[in-house]
Amino acid sequence: MHLFIFSLHIRMFILFSCILISSSLESIPFDWQSSTNLSSIGFEFLPINHQALILVELNTTSLISCVRICHSISRCRIFDFDNESKRCRLFEGNIITMGSIIASSSLQSRVGSIKLRYEQFINRGYSCSLCQGSRYLKCVNTRCECDVHTYFDGFICQSQKLLGDSCNNNTECRMDLNYICLPRQQCGPLALQNGNLIGGYGNGTSGNSLHGLNNPTGLFLHSNGSFYVSDMNNHRVIKLQEGSLMGTIVAGTGSLGSGINQLNKPSELFVDASSNIYISDGNNVRVMLWRKNASNGIVVAGTTTVTGCTPTTLSLASGLAVDSMGNIYVTDCVNHRIMKWTSNATNGTNVAVTCDLPMSIHFYYFGYIIPSTSAYCTWWTFFEYTLSGINGFLMSIISIQRHILIFYNHLLRIQFKRYLFHFIPLSFSLIYPIILYLILIVFYPCDGTQWNYTLHICGGANCYLLYNKTLGTIDWAINSGMPILIIVLANLLLIIRVIYQKYLHHHNLSWSKQRRMTLQLFAISCLYFSSWLPSTFIAIIQLTISSTFASEFQSNYGLNLIYLVCLFLPWICLFQIPELRKFIKRIRNNNIIIPIQRNQQTIRE
Numbered sequence: 001m002h003l004f005i006f007s008l009h010i011r012m013f014i015l016f017s018c019i020l021i022s023s024s025l026e027s028i029p030f031d032w033q034s035s036t037n038l039s040s041i042g043f044e045f046l047p048i049n050h051q052a053l054i055l056v057e058l059n060t061t062s063l064i065s066c067v068r069i070c071h072s073i074s075r076c077r078i079f080d081f082d083n084e085s086k087r088c089r090l091f092e093g094n095i096i097t098m099g100s101i102i103a104s105s106s107l108q109s110r111v112g113s114i115k116l117r118y119e120q121f122i123n124r125g126y127s128c129s130l131c132q133g134s135r136y137l138k139c140v141n142t143r144c145e146c147d148v149h150t151y152f153d154g155f156i157c158q159s160q161k162l163l164g165d166s167c168n169n170n171t172e173c174r175m176d177l178n179y180i181c182l183p184r185q186q187c188g189p190l191a192l193q194n195g196n197l198i199g200g201y202g203n204g205t206s207g208n209s210l211h212g213l214n215n216p217t218g219l220f221l222h223s224n225g226s227f228y229v230s231d232m233n234n235h236r237v238i239k240l241q242e243g244s245l246m247g248t249i250v251a252g253t254g255s256l257g258s259g260i261n262q263l264n265k266p267s268e269l270f271v272d273a274s275s276n277i278y279i280s281d282g283n284n285v286r287v288m289l290w291r292k293n294a295s296n297g298i299v300v301a302g303t304t305t306v307t308g309c310t311p312t313t314l315s316l317a318s319g320l321a322v323d324s325m326g327n328i329y330v331t332d333c334v335n336h337r338i339m340k341w342t343s344n345a346t347n348g349t350n351v352a353v354t355c356d357l358p359m360s361i362h363f364y365y366f367g368y369i370i371p372s373t374s375a376y377c378t379w380w381t382f383f384e385y386t387l388s389g390i391n392g393f394l395m396s397i398i399s400i401q402r403h404i405l406i407f408y409n410h411l412l413r414i415q416f417k418r419y420l421f422h423f424i425p426l427s428f429s430l431i432y433p434i435i436l437y438l439i440l441i442v443f444y445p446c447d448g449t450q451w452n453y454t455l456h457i458c459g460g461a462n463c464y465l466l467y468n469k470t471l472g473t474i475d476w477a478i479n480s481g482m483p484i485l486i487i488v489l490a491n492l493l494l495i496i497r498v499i500y501q502k503y504l505h506h507h508n509l510s511w512s513k514q515r516r517m518t519l520q521l522f523a524i525s526c527l528y529f530s531s532w533l534p535s536t537f538i539a540i541i542q543l544t545i546s547s548t549f550a551s552e553f554q555s556n557y558g559l560n561l562i563y564l565v566c567l568f569l570p571w572i573c574l575f576q577i578p579e580l581r582k583f584i585k586r587i588r589n590n591n592i593i594i595p596i597q598r599n600q601q602t603i604r605e
Contacts, residue, residue, distance in 0.1 A: 044104035083108035374448030377458035389433030392483035399490035
C-alpha cells in the first residue's frame with residue numbers, strides 16, 4: 001500500500017457543474033460534491049476480488065472524464081485511468097483494505113479514490129427530505145440510509161467487507177455474496193463453520209481400529225502434510241493423510257504399558273523435520289522419542305512411572321516443544337515449572353517456576369494456544385482474572401486499613417470491630433473474585449467458539465465481555481479501575497494526611513523521618529498506576545467504542561504489564577524495612593577502608 005504515492009495529493013472537487021457546465025458552484029449541495037486523491041503516474045489498482053469490486057470498465061477520452069463517470073455512480077469509490085489505452089476502470093470498496101496499488105506496465109496510468117467526509121453522512125437516519133440528490137445516502141423506508149454494499153461505522157458509510165476481513169456484526173459484511181460475521185469475527189459464508197472429517201468415524205463413537213480414535217488429544221501438522229494424533233485411550237500415536245481416514249500406528253502398540261515400545265495415555269506430541277516423534281507419555285511420567293520408522297521408543301525426559309520434583313523426574317508432562325538444537329522443553333504441570341532437557345541429557349534444567357506464566361511462555365514459544373480447546377482458554381482466563389482481582393482488592397483494602405491503623409487504631413481493640421474492619425474485608429477480597437469469575441467465565445452460557453487461539457490468553461475473549469458490554473464495562477470499572485484508583489488515592493492521601501496532622505499539632509516536620517514512608521507509598525502508587533492504567537483504559541475503550549482498539553498491544557503487552565506489580569512490589573516493601581536498611585548500612589560501613597594516622601617521628605642520627 002505504500003506504493004500508493006500521494007506526493008501530489010491532488011484534491012479535485014468534481015461537482016455537478018462538471019457535468020452541467022452552466023451550474024454554479026454555490027448552487028450544488030455539499031453532499032453531491034466529491035473530493036479525490038490521485039497517485040503519481042505509473043500505477044494501477046489491483047483488487048483482492050475483481051469480480052466483487054469491479055463496477056464498469058470502459059474507454060474514455062481523459063482522466064477528467066473518468067473521474068466524472070466515477071462521480072456519477074454513487075457506489076464508485078476507486079478508479080484508475082490509463083492515458084495510453086484510454087481504459088477507465090471503476091471499483092467500489094475501500095482502497096486501503098481491498099486491494100493494492102501496484103506498478104503498471106503503462107507509464108501513463110494513475111489511480112484515484114473518492115475521499116469521504118463525516119459531513120457527507122450527517123443526515124443519516126433522518127427524513128428522506130434531507131438526502132434528496134445526495135451522492136452518499138439513499139432513501140430507505142422514509143429514512144436516509146447508507147447505499148448498498150456499505151454500512152455505517154458511526155462516522156461514515158464504509159464499504160462492506162470481503163472474505164476473511166474482521167467484523168463485529170453481519171451488516172459489515174457483503175450480504176450479496178452471502179457473507180455473514182462468523183463467530184470467529186471474520187466475514188465469510190456460513191459454510192466455513194462446517195469442518196471436514198480427516199480422522200475418526202465421524203459419528204460420535206470411539207474405536208480402536210485404524211479408522212477409529214478414542215479421546216484424541218495432541219495433534220501435530222507436519223510440513224509434508226501428514227497429521228500426527230495422540231490417540232490417548234488407545235495408547236498410541238496415529239499418522240493420517242488428508243483424503244484418507246485410515247491411519248497408521250507410528251508409536252505405541254495400542255495397549256497400555258510402560259515398556260519402551262508402549263505408551264500409557266499419551267497427550268501432547270511434537271514432530272521434527274526428520275519425522276522423529278516426541279511424545280508426552282502421560283501416566284508413564286516421561287517423554288518418549290520415536291525415531292522415524294522405529295518400533296521402540298527412547299526415554300528422553302523423566303523417569304518411567306516415577307513421579308517427583310527432582311531434575312530427573314516429572315509429575316505431569318503436558319505441553320511439549322523441541323527446538324532446532326534438539327533441546328526438549330516440558331511443562332511440568334503439577335510441579336508448576338517448565339523443564340529443559342538438552343540433547344542426550346538425563347537431568348532437566350528448571351527454566352520457569354510460577355503459577356500461570358508457564359501458559360504464557362508456552363504460548364509465546366509456539367505462537368498459538370496449545371491445547372486449542374475452549375476448556376483450556378476458559379480456565380486460563382479464569383485464573384488470570386481471579387488472581388488479578390484478588391491482587392487489586394487485597395492491596396486496595398490494605399491501603400485503606402493503613403489509615404485505620406494510624407488514625408483509628410482504637411477500633412481494632414474491640415473484637416467485633418476488628419473482624420468488621422480487618423478480617424472480613426480481607427476475606428472478601430479473597431472470596432469475591434473467585435465467586436465472581438466462576439459465574440462470569442466458567443458458568444456463563446457460551447458456545448466456546450469465541451476464543452482466538454493465536455492471541456495471548458486466547459484474546460481474553462470471555463463471552464460476558466463480547467456479548468454483554470454493559471456487564472463488561474461494570475466489571476472493568478469496579479473490579480479493575482476502582483481498586484487501582486483506591487490504591488493510588490489512599491496512599492497519596494495518607495502522605496498528605498500525616499503531614500497535615502503534624503501541622504495541626506504544631507509538630508516540626510522532619511523530612512528525614514517521613515522520607516521512608518513517603519517514598520514507599522509514592523512508589524506503590526506509581527507502580528500500580530503505571531501497570532494497570534494502560535490495560536484498563538484500553539479495555540474500557542474496547543467495550544464502549546471499538547472492540548478492536550489496540551487489541552494486539554493489549555494481548556501482548558497491556559495485560560503483561562500487570563506482572564510488574566508482582567516483580568517490583570516485594571522489592572519496594574523490602575528496602576523500606578528498617579532492620580534491612582541497618583543491615584545494609586552496617587555491611588557498607590564494614591567495607592570502608594579507613595587510613596591509619598601515625599605520628600611522624602624525627603629520626604636522629
